[in-house]
Every structure is written in C-alpha cells, then in structure tokens.
Amino acid sequence: MDDAIRLAKRVARQFACSRTMAEQYIEGGWVSVDGQVIELPGARVAPQQAVALAQDANPMELTPVTLVLNKPAGYEAGLGLEAGHTSHTSRSQGAPQALDLLSAATHLADDPAGQRVLLRHFRALECFTPLPTEASGLVVYTQDRRVARKLREDIEVLEQECIVEVAGQIQEDGLQRLCHGLTFNDRPxxxxxxxxxxxxxxxxxxxxIRPGQIPSMCEAVGLSVVDIRRIRIGRVPLARLPEGQWRYLQPWERF
Structure with missing residues (x-):
C-alpha cells in the first residue's frame, strides 16, 4: 500500500470538500471503506478501495457529549482530565480506570437519547464526580465545557444520594446523630x-461529601459499611442503568 493516502485526503478529493469537512464526515461516522465505517481521518486507504459517503451525511460540527456511567466497585473514577486513561488525582493502588468501561460494547442498548455511538465520544473526557474505588454507582464523564464548569464549580453544593449497606447494631440515638450531631476530621x-x-x-x-466521610459517620454510631452505591447527583439519577453500562446525558437533563 505504498500508494495509500490518508482517508481525509481521499474524501476531500473524491467528494469535493475541504479537508476539515472531510474529517468531520469521517469522525461523524458517515464514511465507509469497502463497506466498513471508518472513523479515523488518518486511516490509510489504497486507490482500489471503495470509499463511500452516507446519503444522509451531515458535515456540521460535532456536538460534545456527556456520558453517565454506573461504575462497579473496584474501578477508580478520579478527578479532572482522564483522557488517555490518566487521572490527575489517582489514589488507588493499581485499580483499573472506570474510563476503560466506556465503549460501544457497554452502551445501554435502549438508551433513550437515541445518539449514535462514535469513537470521538470517548476522547477528551473529564470527570468531576469522583467516587471511591470500593464504591459503585453514578459517575459522569463529559466533553461539554458547560457541563464541566457546572460540575467543577457546583459539586460541593449539589446534593448526592447514596444507598449504604451496613452491618452491626446502630446505637439507640444513632439515626438522629447521623442526621445531625457528628463530626468529621474534627469539624461538625x-x-x-x-x-x-x-x-x-x-x-x-x-x-x-468527603472521602471516608460516610464510613466514619457509620462507625460513630456502631455500624460498619459493607457497600456504598451513589444513585443521584443533583437532579440526575442513576435510575435503571445496569452496572458497568453507560448512557448519554440527554439535552434536557440538568444537574
């Protein structure tokens, strides 16, 4: 394939469009080579290979997405840019990244968003909803600057809801103290x-919520934590999303 060229160059030449538009077509999943959709503008194609453009192809700039994941226990979901499978604040001891779970294979089959899954949706994702490795539940990854800014600036004031499995015998006034009266890190x-x-x-x-806060609270009233599962952040619920799967945040959903 010494005479092979970049797919973006081939599309631009074959369909008389700019290189930028050709890349948008390709990354939008509108281009196929020998019948197979290719989403990489830098892929090499030979002259004899058939390159086709979908009839309903839309060259408009692609919209950034936000992904909602039901993270299983044992995976790390850190804080900040995780593109390239690197977390800025990794505190786990070799735990796999929850980011690794995001793929077409783990997409919710009946996702109500009706969004086509594209390779570019798994790039440049940020996570501002950290969850301890041992915990499970709702984690959010986003490419959208508006969503990122909202989560980055408001995560401290967004109410988070968790279901906590406990063992042991709670103290007589334990539930009342859990609601109000405990301290954490020497602060009420x-x-x-x-x-x-x-x-x-x-x-x-x-x-x-702070790391270790819920286990510390439970221990103070005679309970030990068996499992923590986050089911809501602000107004966005985990709902019936199966563990290990993800869906797209819909345009009308707000945290």
Missing amino acids: LPPIKVSWQNETHLRFALKG
Whole structure:
C-alpha cells in the first residue's frame, strides 16, 4: 500500500470538500471503506478501495457529549482530565480506570437519547464526580465545557444520594446523630438527610461529601459499611442503568 493516502485526503478529493469537512464526515461516522465505517481521518486507504459517503451525511460540527456511567466497585473514577486513561488525582493502588468501561460494547442498548455511538465520544473526557474505588454507582464523564464548569464549580453544593449497606447494631440515638450531631476530621457536619431504606440499607442525601466521610459517620454510631452505591447527583439519577453500562446525558437533563 505504498500508494495509500490518508482517508481525509481521499474524501476531500473524491467528494469535493475541504479537508476539515472531510474529517468531520469521517469522525461523524458517515464514511465507509469497502463497506466498513471508518472513523479515523488518518486511516490509510489504497486507490482500489471503495470509499463511500452516507446519503444522509451531515458535515456540521460535532456536538460534545456527556456520558453517565454506573461504575462497579473496584474501578477508580478520579478527578479532572482522564483522557488517555490518566487521572490527575489517582489514589488507588493499581485499580483499573472506570474510563476503560466506556465503549460501544457497554452502551445501554435502549438508551433513550437515541445518539449514535462514535469513537470521538470517548476522547477528551473529564470527570468531576469522583467516587471511591470500593464504591459503585453514578459517575459522569463529559466533553461539554458547560457541563464541566457546572460540575467543577457546583459539586460541593449539589446534593448526592447514596444507598449504604451496613452491618452491626446502630446505637439507640444513632439515626438522629447521623442526621445531625457528628463530626468529621474534627469539624461538625451540617444537617444530613439519613433514613432507613430497609433493615440493612441506609439512604444518605448530602452535599460536599468527603472521602471516608460516610464510613466514619457509620462507625460513630456502631455500624460498619459493607457497600456504598451513589444513585443521584443533583437532579440526575442513576435510575435503571445496569452496572458497568453507560448512557448519554440527554439535552434536557440538568444537574
């Protein structure tokens, strides 16, 4: 394939468009080579290979996306830019990145967003909703600067809801103290909404949560934490998203 050229160059030449538009066509999933969709503008194609452009191809600038993941326990979801599978504030001991779970294969089959999955949707993702490696549940990754700014600036004031599995015997006034009266890192905690979901699970709704805070609170009233699962951030719920799968945040959803 010594005479092979970049796909973007071939598309620009074959369909009489600019190189920028050709790259938008390709990254938008509108271009196929020998019947197979190729999303990499730098892919090499030989003269004898058939390059086709979808009839409904749209060269408009591609919109950044936000992905909602149900992270299983054992994966790290850190803070800041995670593109290239690197977290700025990694505190785990070799735990795999939750980012590794984001692929076409783990996309929710009946995602109501109706969005086509593209390779570019997994690039330059930021995560401002950290979750401890041992915890599971809702994590958000975004390319959208507006969503990133919202989460970066407001994560401390957005209410987060967690279901916490506990073991042990709670103290007589334990539930009341969980709601108000405990300290963490030598500082009094503000009022928190805590209630029993069933005999072994507590529901926490709190703001400005700190790593280790919930286990410390439970220990103070005679309980030990078995599992933590985050089910809501602001107004965005985990809902029925299966563990290990993700969906697109819809345009009308707001944190």
